[in-house]
Amino acid sequence: MSSSLAEFPPLIKKDSVWRRIFRSRECYLLLVPTFLLLGIFNYYPAVSAIYHSFFSWNGANVQVFNGFQNFIDLFTDQDFLVSIVNVCKITVISILISISFPILAALLIYRLKADQAGYFYKVVYVIPMVVPTIVIFLIWKFIYSPMDGLLNTMLAAAGLKVFIHTWLGEYNTALYSILFINFPWVSGFQTLIFLAGLQNISISVIEAAILDGTGPVARFLKIELPLISAQIKLVVILAIINSVQGFVNILIMTNGGPGKSTMVPGLYLYRNAMQYGKMGYACAIGTFLFVVILTLTYLNLKYMKSNNDSMGA
Amino acid sequence: MNRAIRHDLPIHFLLIILGIVTFYPFVFTFLTSFKSSYQISHNFWGLPWPFQPSNYRDAWKGISPYLLNSLIVTGGSVIGVLFVASLAAFVFARFTFPGREFLFLAIISLMMMPSILLLVPQFLLIKHLRLLNTRWALILPYIAGGQVFGIFVLRSFMASIPGELFDAGAMDGLSTFQSYRHIAVPMSVPILSTIAIMNILGTWNDYVWPLVTISKNQLWTISVGVMSFSMSTSSFETRGVMFAGYVIASLPLIILFFFTMKSFVKGISSGALKV
Numbered sequence: 001m002s003s004s005l006a007e008f009p010p011l012i013k014k015d016s017v018w019r020r021i022f023r024s025r026e027c028y029l030l031l032v033p034t035f036l037l038l039g040i041f042n043y044y045p046a047v048s049a050i051y052h053s054f055f056s057w058n059g060a061n062v063q064v065f066n067g068f069q070n071f072i073d074l075f076t077d078q079d080f081l082v083s084i085v086n087v088c089k090i091t092v093i094s095i096l097i098s099i100s101f102p103i104l105a106a107l108l109i110y111r112l113k114a115d116q117a118g119y120f121y122k123v124v125y126v127i128p129m130v131v132p133t134i135v136i137f138l139i140w141k142f143i144y145s146p147m148d149g150l151l152n153t154m155l156a157a158a159g160l161k162v163f164i165h166t167w168l169g170e171y172n173t174a175l176y177s178i179l180f181i182n183f184p185w186v187s188g189f190q191t192l193i194f195l196a197g198l199q200n201i202s203i204s205v206i207e208a209a210i211l212d213g214t215g216p217v218a219r220f221l222k223i224e225l226p227l228i229s230a231q232i233k234l235v236v237i238l239a240i241i242n243s244v245q246g247f248v249n250i251l252i253m254t255n256g257g258p259g260k261s262t263m264v265p266g267l268y269l270y271r272n273a274m275q276y277g278k279m280g281y282a283c284a285i286g287t288f289l290f291v292v293i294l295t296l297t298y299l300n301l302k303y304m305k306s307n308n309d310s311m312g313a
Numbered sequence: 314m315n316r317a318i319r320h321d322l323p324i325h326f327l328l329i330i331l332g333i334v335t336f337y338p339f340v341f342t343f344l345t346s347f348k349s350s351y352q353i354s355h356n357f358w359g360l361p362w363p364f365q366p367s368n369y370r371d372a373w374k375g376i377s378p379y380l381l382n383s384l385i386v387t388g389g390s391v392i393g394v395l396f397v398a399s400l401a402a403f404v405f406a407r408f409t410f411p412g413r414e415f416l417f418l419a420i421i422s423l424m425m426m427p428s429i430l431l432l433v434p435q436f437l438l439i440k441h442l443r444l445l446n447t448r449w450a451l452i453l454p455y456i457a458g459g460q461v462f463g464i465f466v467l468r469s470f471m472a473s474i475p476g477e478l479f480d481a482g483a484m485d486g487l488s489t490f491q492s493y494r495h496i497a498v499p500m501s502v503p504i505l506s507t508i509a510i511m512n513i514l515g516t517w518n519d520y521v522w523p524l525v526t527i528s529k530n531q532l533w534t535i536s537v538g539v540m541s542f543s544m545s546t547s548s549f550e551t552r553g554v555m556f557a558g559y560v561i562a563s564l565p566l567i568i569l570f571f572f573t574m575k576s577f578v579k580g581i582s583s584g585a586l587k588v
Contacts, residue, residue, distance in 0.1 A: 128335055131566070186335055
């Protein structure tokens with residue numbers, strides 16, 4: 001029923017559901033493309049992934065139900081356990097990265113008295129984000145390259161030869177080098193989100209604080225930081241989701257090496273599926289990650305304090 | 314010096330330092346892309362002189378086919394997303410019908426579905442549909458997934474368009490599809506362009522999906538293509554060509570950025586919500 005028609009008194013008081021469905025047939029017709037695509041490419045694969053995580057499955061002729069065996073195997077699989085430890089480190093560090101420097105950058109821009117200058121920095125900081133992700137990884141791969149890379153050449157030129165490393169090839173440095181990519185991490189959506197949050201704070205609150213003689217640091221800790229807690233919550237959730245399932249950075253920089261020192265669950269899933277043909281096992285990893293993401297998001301929404309519940313950026 | 318400038322000065326100083334550290338790798342890439350291998354080894358830090366335009370000629374040969382593929386795939390999926398998403402959002406925003414909220418929820422709940430869960434079954438599905446090594450393997454799933462967030466944003470936007478406009482349209486005898494085409498879509502252009510940019514960034518940067526579905530290098534998109542290009546030019550003699558390739562691979566989005574700065578900034582901030 002069209003909303004414009006709804007304003008006229010209905011001729012028949014009670015319509016059966018079937019009648020209403022029949023009269024809205026045009027609406028359903030216009031939704032067909034959406035649900036056709038979602039049914040084939042999203043709903044079916046999602047159900048299939050969870051369903052097949054209980055099977056030994058090679059994606060073709062071999063498909064044997066084995067209950068929770070895949071999950072039991074996962075937690076006795078040394079490679080997977082290593083990847084869990086790594087992904088925990090990655091998640092914690094990513095959360096710190098995505099709230100520390102971006103908040104600093106957003107705050108600096110926000111504190112500028114000249115508005116045009118603020119807009120200028122905002123736009124300039126966005127520019128690196130248009131460089132394709134893969135190109136950024138490849139540039140950093142060169143930065144870390146052991147013989148003639150930017151970082152080691154720089155260290156040698158500064159007389160700091162002791163600090164030279166095979167950054168991506170050593171057990172102790174590989175994972176942290178990957179996380180260091182894009183330092184100082186200010187060119188990202190996080191800065192934009194925090195800036196939008198700060199700019200939403202009403203002027204009167206800030207003016208009152210200044211009249212009370214609140215210094216710049218106290219103003220940040222007592223007023224601005226609590227008032228962007230909704231944005232912090234959002235950024236933390238996104239950092240968790242991206243760290244738990246992400247693996248493109250690892251795939252390109254180290255492919256999990258050296259040894260298994262940078263292996264993550266996402267990459268392990270990818271290998272099991274694409275190289276070992278263990279589709280059921282890969283689905284079990286996917287299902288596990290799905291549950292982890294859902295749980296962490298739920299806990300975050302429930303227990304992380306925020307001033308309002310709007311998730312708006 | 315007036316007070317505002319004096320107040321801002323230390324802030325500018327910090328922001329500029331952050332900017333320099335952020336930009337240095339890109340500036341280095343740009344400068345090195347004009348150097349010969351001799352210049353790279355003897356003049357690692359300095360400006361390139363004389364220029365080596367041949368780097369760009371060689372890199373263009375390697376990179377341009379992938380750029381074209383990415384343009385086709387990205388263009389096709391973005392047009393698809395805009396069409397399908399706006400149509401669905403229009404229905405959800407302007408009409409009441411049985412099951413409306415349930416169907417909407419069924420769409421929105423997909424935003425919580427991590428892409429890693431879908432990877433294996435989607436790959437096998439594409440394989441069974443015999444779409445591996447075709448552009449459809451990329452375009453169709455991109456449209457399916459890309460529309461979800463589009464519908465979410467567009468529905469509330471379209472619901473805020475004054476109902477009188479649609480009533481007037483109905484009086485003039487516009488059909489449902491016509492009022493979508495002539496009222497809802499033109500009124501939503503700003504938000505449509507934000508959604509477009511968000512999806513362009515997503516498809517342009519996607520790496521894993523084209524990697525698993527396309528093995529024919531003639532069909533590779535820029536992400537997969539530039540990766541293989543970098544391996545084939547990584548020897549020291551072709552280092553300059555490699556960097557020129559990186560610059561060329563980045564150009565289309567940089568150009569798009571300079572023409573659509575406002576929607577771009579918006580697209581990036583709202584794109585964050587899409588998982």
